Amino acid sequence: xxxxxxxxxxxxxxxxxxxxxxxxxxxxxxxxxxxxxxxxxxxxxxxxxxxxxxxxxxxxxxxxxxxxxxxxxxxxxxxxxxxxxxxxxxxxxxxxxxxxxxxxxxxxxxxx
Amino acid sequence: xxxxxxxxxxxxxxxxxxxxxxxxxxxxxxxxxxxxxxxxxxxxxxxxxxxxxxxxxxxxxxxxxxxxxxxxxxxxxxxxxxxxxxxxxxxxxxxxxxxxxxxxxxxxxxxx
DNA sequence: GCTGTCGTACGATCGTGGTCGTACTATGGG
DNA sequence: CCCATAGTACGACCACGATCGTACGACAGC
Numbered sequence: 123x124x125x126x127x128x129x130x131x132x133x134x135x136x137x138x139x140x141x142x143x144x145x146x147x148x149x150x151x152x153x154x155x156x157x158x159x160x161x162x163x164x165x166x167x168x169x170x171x172x173x174x175x176x177x178x179x180x181x182x183x184x185x186x187x188x189x190x191x192x193x194x195x196x197x198x199x200x201x202x203x204x205x206x207x208x209x210x211x212x213x214x215x216x217x218x219x220x221x222x223x224x225x226x227x228x229x230x231x232x233x234x
Numbered sequence: 235x236x237x238x239x240x241x242x243x244x245x246x247x248x249x250x251x252x253x254x255x256x257x258x259x260x261x262x263x264x265x266x267x268x269x270x271x272x273x274x275x276x277x278x279x280x281x282x283x284x285x286x287x288x289x290x291x292x293x294x295x296x297x298x299x300x301x302x303x304x305x306x307x308x309x310x311x312x313x314x315x316x317x318x319x320x321x322x323x324x325x326x327x328x329x330x331x332x333x334x335x336x337x338x339x340x341x342x343x344x345x346x
Numbered sequence: 347g348c349t350g351t352c353g354t355a356c357g358a359t360c361g362t363g364g365t366c367g368t369a370c371t372a373t374g375g376g
Numbered sequence: 377c378c379c380a381t382a383g384t385a386c387g388a389c390c391a392c393g394a395t396c397g398t399a400c401g402a403c404a405g406c
Contacts, residue, residue, distance in 0.1 A: 150259060151259035151263045154364085179365070181367075181384080184383065184385090202382090203382050204383085218339070220332070220336045220339065221336045221339075223336075225333070227331070229255060231255075232330075264393095266394085284353095290394085290395070290396085292353070293356095293395080296353065299353095315351070315402060315404065316352060316353085
């Protein structure tokens with residue numbers, strides 16, 4: 123079986139209803155995580171973990187991806203030994219309408 | 235001279251062009267500061283420092299107001315021995331259009 | 347002038363979070 | 377079967393920031 127994609131979810135994601143502004147802001151306030159989110163947002167289709175331009179170690183990367191996952195900003199699932207990342211645009215829109223777009227626009231304006 | 239209001243600015247405020255997303259997010263990510271900003275936003279006219287519903291000491295309050303000031307979220311000026319606080323709506327709109335509204339709306343949705 | 351109030355300054359504490367290294371697991375390919 | 381690769385787990389370290397107490401300064405009013 124080569125690609126059972128989209129299965130193998132990870133048990134860390136909050137429900138859309140349990141997404142809190144506190145965690146969203148904490149997640150987005152870190153430069154490394156903000157960069158990750160922007161890279162996901164900029165890419166068509168889900169992004170593999172290895173393809174990110176990160177300035178920290180793999181273990182630190184794991185930490186940041188966990189924070190993003192637990193905040194509800196991203197969803198992760200395994201494909202083989204690798205992971206894919208996707209923004210939870212719909213869930214975020216439901217929880218805090220317009221917030222994600224405003225944050226991404228602000229980040230774009232900041233760093234181009 | 236009783237009220238030379240609006241004079242006596244404090245030398246800590248960044249120019250509108252120097253407002254960074256990093257500082258805005260750091261400022262807004264703290265629950266106490268978020269509460270302060272929401273109280274200012276909810277009030278007509280500028281708000282005196284003493285009238286806030288804060289759960290921390292005065293010295294801690296001073297710290298939070300300084301962070302808010304230096305982030306560019308609020309402007310402060312003295313009136314006699316007391317201080318007035320105002321949101322820098324225009325400057326924020328210029329720096330990051332729509333961001334403040336989205337943040338306030340999200341905070342309202344979170345806490346009612 | 348004295349006193350109360352508003353806010354600041356400074357130092358101390360202490361928790362939390364970002365970072366890394368190393369060791370480990372698991373999957374996929376030759 | 378063996379090895380390379382992707383990611384995790386765990387522990388250590390360290391810096392920063394939230395908090396407080398106390399002491400200080402500034403203005404208003406009596």
